[in-house]
């Protein structure tokens with residue numbers, strides 16, 4: 001496949017298109033048409049509408065879990081959302097931190113940052129900020145965040161290991177993260193793996209669950225807890241865009257390999273091992 005920079009450019013381009021598209025048009029042109037990357041999300045996204053702070057303008061249906069549900073956000077906390085999109089989880093987090101906290105969304109797609117800023121302005125929030133940057137190298141100083149959240153983003157990032165080291169760096173000692181993401185428990189057919197649409201739709205670049213959890217451990221996190229795990233069943237009308245009938249049969253005869261997970265972990269309160277890279 002492409003090199004890491006090419007992958008990132010492709011992801012940026014896809015999310016730029018999604019950000020610039022009208023939400024209604026986005027849904028009607030993508031659902032079932034099999035030509036747009038949002039096709040996969042419609043299977044994965046959880047219902048946000050009941051959550052305090054929910055803003056329909058920020059919900060582009062791009063998540064694959066509810067990371068804030070397990071993020072233990074308190075009033076006054078500094079929360080960082082990785083790959084914040086139009087701000088969906090940032091505004092939920094803002095409802096929990098209140099006026100005294102701060103929420104920082106990071107995203108590398110300029111059109112998403114713009115959309116999120118417009119949403120924040122409409123809501124009149126002066127403590128929700130959006131920064132353009134790559135989460136492999138976050139535009140943040142060290143030891144500033146109480147909580148890091150992220151929803152369906154790390155699967156798109158070529159260097160996941162770097163992201164977990166960055167999370168360790170920006171969290172305060174004793175801080176924690178709650179991340180919803182897509183992982184695999186086996187291998188995907190090569191055609192799905194290499195399909196660009198599937199890639200930008202979170203599936204093709206997802207890695208094995210044990211490798212994913214291994215990166216978290218390696219970065220020095222403690223109390224790593226799998227809060228939620230949900231199998232993702234890809235419907236036939238999507239599979240048929242990538243696989244022949246025979247291949248679909250074979251694919252479906254194996255156990256589900258695509259999962260949405262929400263994982264929680266803590267940065268140690270005394271974090272001074274040079275190995276963990278956090279002091």
Ligand SMILES: C[S@@+](CC[C@H](N)C(=O)[O-])C[C@H]1O[C@@H](n2cnc3c(N)ncnc32)[C@H](O)[C@@H]1O
Nearest residue numbers: 015062063083084085088107108109134135151
């Ligand atoms: C699937 S969308 C999720 C958006 C948002 N979290 C939500 O649930 O609505 C992925 C987002 O991550 C961003 N993204 C992907 N890779 C990134 C990276 N390396 N650094 C920063 N943002 C990234 C994309 O621009 C896109 O907005």
